[in-house]
Ligand SMILES: C[C@H](O)[C@H](O)[C@@H](O)C(=O)CO
C-alpha cells in the first residue's frame with residue numbers, strides 16, 4: 440500500500456509540476472495551517488458546569504448516538520482519538536461551560552484556574568487553545584437576551600462573564616505560547632418583529648465597549664465577534680447582526696467571525712472574505728454547513744467549502760484568517776464527525792493550494808476567460824487524492840477511509856461502554 444501511495448504521489452507530483460506547482464512545498468505549507476477544532480461536537484454542547492441545563496440560545500442538537508463525553512477526561516480522550524486520525528497539529532476551541540472544576544462556580548466568576556487541566560493537556564499534546572464565553576444555556580439567558588438585556592443587572596452579569604472569558608483566553612495564550620482567539624457570540628433576538636431595533640443594538644455596543652475595556656496582550660489573546668441572521672426563536676431579529684459586527688469589529692480593531700451557517704440560504708461567506716480582508720484586522724471562520732433551518736451540519740467537501748479554501752489561498756489570506764470549525768451532530772459517531780469535518784477542511788485547503796493560481800490570474804487579467812474556465816474545470820480531476828494520501832502517510836495518520844476502522848474499534852472499546 441505504502442509503495443503504491445509513493446508511486447501515485449510521484450506521478451501526481453510530475454503532473455502538478457508541469458503547471459509550476461511544487462507539491463512538496465505545498466505539503467510543507469499545509470502542515471503549518473492550524474484548524475481550531477471545537478470541543479462541543481463531543482458532548483452535544485452540554486459542557487460540565489451546569490449539566491442539567493438544557494441547550495438554549497436558538498441552537499439545537501438532534502440525534503441520540505451513544506457515547507457522548509460526560510466528563511472533561513472523556514472529552515479529552517475522544518479528542519485525542521480524533522486528532523490521531525487528522526494530519527497536523529491543531530487547536531482546541533473551548534467554551535466557558537467546559538470548565539474542569541469541582542467548585543460550584545458561576546459564569547461571571549470563572550478564572551484561569553478552572554481551566555488548568557485543559558492547559559496541561561494542551562501542553563502535553565502540543566495543541567493550542569481558543570475560547571468562547573457561553574452566553575446561552577443559563578437561567579439568566581432564558582428570555583433570549585444577554586449582553587443586550589434591558590435589565591442592567593442581567594446585562595452586567597453577562598458583561599462580567601465575557602470579561603472573565605477574555606482573561607482566561609489571555610491565560611491560554613500566555614501559557615501555550617500561541618495566541619488564543621476569544622470569540623463572543625450571543626443569541627439575543629426576537630421571535631417576532633420588534634418595535635425598536637436600535638435600542639438593543641445600542642445596549643450591545645455599550646456592553647461590548649465595557650467587555651473589551653481591559654487591554655490584554657495581543658500576543659496572548661485576540662477578540663472576535665460573531666454575527667448571526669436568525670436562530671430558533673429569534674427568527675425576526677438578531678441584535679448581533681452581520682452589519683452590527685462589521686461596524687463594531689472594524690471600528691474597534693476586533694476580528695470578525697464569519698460562520699458559514701449564519702447567513703441567508705444562498706449567501707456565502709467565501710464571497711465576503713476578500714472584502715473583509717481589506718478592512719478588518721483579521722477574520723475568524725466558523726466553518727460549518729447550513730442545511731435549511733440548521734446552521735451546524737458536519738462539514739463536507741461541497742462547493743462552498745472549496746470556495747472558502749480557494750479564497751483563503753488565492754488571496755493570501757491564511758495569515759490573517761483563523762480557521763475554526765462549528766458543527767454538532769448527535770446522530771452519528773461524534774469522533775467520526777470531528778474527523779470527517781476536520782479532514783475535509785484540510786483537504787479542501789490542499790485542493791486549493793494545488794491549483795495553477797498564477798496561470799489562472801494571468802488568464803483573467805488578459806480577459807482570456809476561456810482558459811480560466813477550461814483550466815479550473817480540468818483541475819477538478821487532477822490527482823489531488825494521491826497528494827492527500829501521501830500527506831496522510833507522511834504525517835502518520837490513516838490513509839483514506841481506513842481511519843473509520845479505528846473509530847469503530849474505539850466505539851466498541853470505549854464509547855459503547857459509557
Ligand atoms: C456553540 C457555538 O459557540 C455556537 O455554535 C456559535 O458559534 C454559533 O455559531 C451559534 O449559532
Ligand SMILES: [Mn+2]
Pocket residue numbers: 624665698725765
Ligand atoms: Mn459559530
